[in-house]
Every structure is written in C-alpha cells, then in structure tokens.
Amino acid sequence: MSIVVKNVVKEFGQQKALKDVSFSISSGEIVGFLGPNGAGKSTMMKIISGLLPQSAGEVEVCGISNTDYNEVFRRKIGYLPEHNPLYLDMYVNEYLLMVAELYKLGNKRAHVDEMIELTGLGLEQHKKIGVLSKGYRQRVGLAQALIHDPEVLILDEPTTGLDPNQILEIRNLVRTVGQEKTVMLSTHIMQEVEAICERVIILNRGELLIDHPSTDLSRLEAGNSSTVFVEFDRQPVLEELQGIVGAGEIKNVSGYGYEINAQADIRKAVFDFAVAQGLIILTLTRQERNLESVFHGLTKE
Numbered sequence: 183m184s185i186v187v188k189n190v191v192k193e194f195g196q197q198k199a200l201k202d203v204s205f206s207i208s209s210g211e212i213v214g215f216l217g218p219n220g221a222g223k224s225t226m227m228k229i230i231s232g233l234l235p236q237s238a239g240e241v242e243v244c245g246i247s248n249t250d251y252n253e254v255f256r257r258k259i260g261y262l263p264e265h266n267p268l269y270l271d272m273y274v275n276e277y278l279l280m281v282a283e284l285y286k287l288g289n290k291r292a293h294v295d296e297m298i299e300l301t302g303l304g305l306e307q308h309k310k311i312g313v314l315s316k317g318y319r320q321r322v323g324l325a326q327a328l329i330h331d332p333e334v335l336i337l338d339e340p341t342t343g344l345d346p347n348q349i350l351e352i353r354n355l356v357r358t359v360g361q362e363k364t365v366m367l368s369t370h371i372m373q374e375v376e377a378i379c380e381r382v383i384i385l386n387r388g389e390l391l392i393d394h395p396s397t398d399l400s401r402l403e404a405g406n407s408s409t410v411f412v413e414f415d416r417q418p419v420l421e422e423l424q425g426i427v428g429a430g431e432i433k434n435v436s437g438y439g440y441e442i443n444a445q446a447d448i449r450k451a452v453f454d455f456a457v458a459q460g461l462i463i464l465t466l467t468r469q470e471r472n473l474e475s476v477f478h479g480l481t482k483e
C-alpha cells in the first residue's frame with residue numbers, strides 16, 4: 183500500500199476536524215479527494231504529508247509512519263499545498279535549484295531541467311515567479327512537488343483559480359505523472375475526478391462519507407432514481423400527472439415543462455399519460471445524475 187490511514191482523528195482545540203478516518207490507497211492509484219468546504223481535506227493531506235501531526239490514529243506512506251518525518255519519508259512524498267505558496271521574488275530556475283538543494287539531490291541542474299521540460303516551463307524559467315500567470319505558477323508548484331521523483335503525490339486543489347485552458351493543461355500533466363505515481367488530489371470540481379481519477383473518497387465534516395470507484399459513483403446514491411424532463415404542448419392536469427405510477431416530486435421548470443423525480447425510469451408511463459390525456463409531448467428526456475448532484479445529495483443537511 184502507498185498510503186494507509188487508520189482511525190485518524192485531528193482536533194483543533196474543541197473542534198474535531200477529522201473524526202476516525204480510515205482508508206488506504208494502493209500503489210499507482212489516482213484518487214480524488216472531495217468534500218465541501220471545511221470537510222477536512224487539506225488537514226488530511228497535511229497529515230499524510232507529515233506536516234501536521236494527527237491527534238490520534240496512524241498514517242503510513244510507503245510503509246513509513248508520518249511520525250518519522252525524516253529524509254526517507256520526505257523523499258517518498260511530493261506535496262502541492264492549497265494556494266501553492268511560492269517565493270515570488272525568486273526566479274523559476276533559482277527556486278527549483280533551491281528545492282533540489284533542500285532534497286540534497288545530486289546533479290541538481292539535470293533535475294531542474296527535467297522538471298522544466300515536464301511542466302512546460304521552458305520559456306518562463308528565467309522569469310521571476312511573481313510575474314508568472316497562475317497556470318505557470320501552478321506548474322512551478324508541481325515541479326517542486328515532483329523534482330525528487332516521489333512515489334506519492336499529494337495535490338491540494340491543483341486547478342483552483344485557473345482558466346479552462348490552464349485547467350486542461352494541469353489535468354493532462356497530472357494524468358501523465360499519474361501513470362507512474364500514486365496520486366491523491368483534492369478538488370471541488372466533479373468533472374476533474376471523472377476526468378482523472380479512478381476512485382473517489384468523500385469527506386464530510388471530518389468523516390469519511392464515501393470511498394468508491396469514481397465511475398460508479400453516480401449510480402451509488404441515485405440507486406434506481408432518476409429525473410425525467412417532459413414538455414407538453416399545453417397544461418396537463420397536475421393531479422393526473424402526479425398520479426403517474428412511480429412519480430415523486432414534480433417541478434414546473436418552464437412553461438409546460440416539468441421535472442419529475444421517480445424511483446425508476448418512468449418515460450413510458452409519461453408517454454402513456456400524454457396519450458390518455460390527449461397531450462402532445464414536445465420533449466421527453468431522462469436526466470442522468472452526475473457526480474455533482476450525487477455529491478450534493480450525499481452531503482446536504
């Protein structure tokens with residue numbers, strides 16, 4: 183196992199930011215770490231990276247406890263913190279050489295050049311970090327997280343604040359890197375998880391809510407439930423519409439358009455209803471539940 187988290191608790195004074203969280207991540211997995219604001223994602227990532235001690239429980243990275251925060255442990259992990267703190271007055275090259283020095287890497291120049299190549303920083307390497315765009319700063323953050331060739335990469339919201347092109351570039355980079363490393367990535371973007379990750383872990387209020395292969399997540403909470411959108415040519419009798427077998431909550435979303443929640447696919451019943459009522463159906467679609475709605479459904483009050 184690359185990462186083993188056993189019964190981890192983190193207390194900040196009276197507040198329990200993590201409450202008995204356990205999971206493990208195998209070597210080579212790319213895992214998305216989701217949860218609403220304040221769920222405990224960053225706290226968990228700092229603990230795994232050995233930068234914050236847990237109040238209780240155990241964490242191991244590549245078989246080494248995070249309490250042994252020694253050189254061997256640090257070499258195993260690359261960490262990109264939330265907000266990517268960087269020395270803005272330093273030049274890209276200078277900064278990466280300093281990071282290589284901190285890891286006591288041999289042939290520092292070669293490592294820096296390799297990172298510049300990997301992260302596409304060639305044209306920016308002689309600039310001060312402070313003048314770089316957010317996307318390029320994020321690449322510098324990734325380069326510092328990767329320069330020592332760690333087995334495990336912990337990325338705390340790596341695409342937050344980036345424009346759509348930069349998001350795609352960083353995602354591709356993470357995907358490339360993820361072919362060889364274990365990656366744990368926190369994000370608020372559901373599509374990111376679908377695009378990059380093989381598995382999703384959701385925290386809510388410090389508790390592990392879901393640990394599931396991400397591609398299956400949309401089926402998880404939804405069960406057989408689905409939402410059907412139907413648009414008629416005129417007003418249906420609402421009581422009759424409600425009488426469709428299996429229909430749950432009905433919402434009028436536009437003119438004669440209705441969203442009907444149901445425990446099954448009720449499109450055929452809606453069609454039969456329209457025929458029986460002499461209504462013409464202009465639109466009839468079943469709306470797939472995406473990760474976003476599943477996540478919302480799972481974490482709402």
Ligand SMILES: Nc1ncnc2c1ncn2[C@@H]1O[C@H](COP(=O)(O)OP(=O)(O)OP(=O)(O)O)[C@@H](O)[C@H]1O
Nearest residue numbers: 194197199217218219220221222223224225226264
């Ligand atoms: N150093 C600290 N001192 C006190 N409370 C803290 C500290 N760090 C985190 N917390 C609290 O722990 C809880 C979890 O915070 P954390 O930053 O881990 O959440 P998160 O899931 O990463 O949120 P976000 O998505 O907003 O980044 C929050 O209530 C936060 O205020």
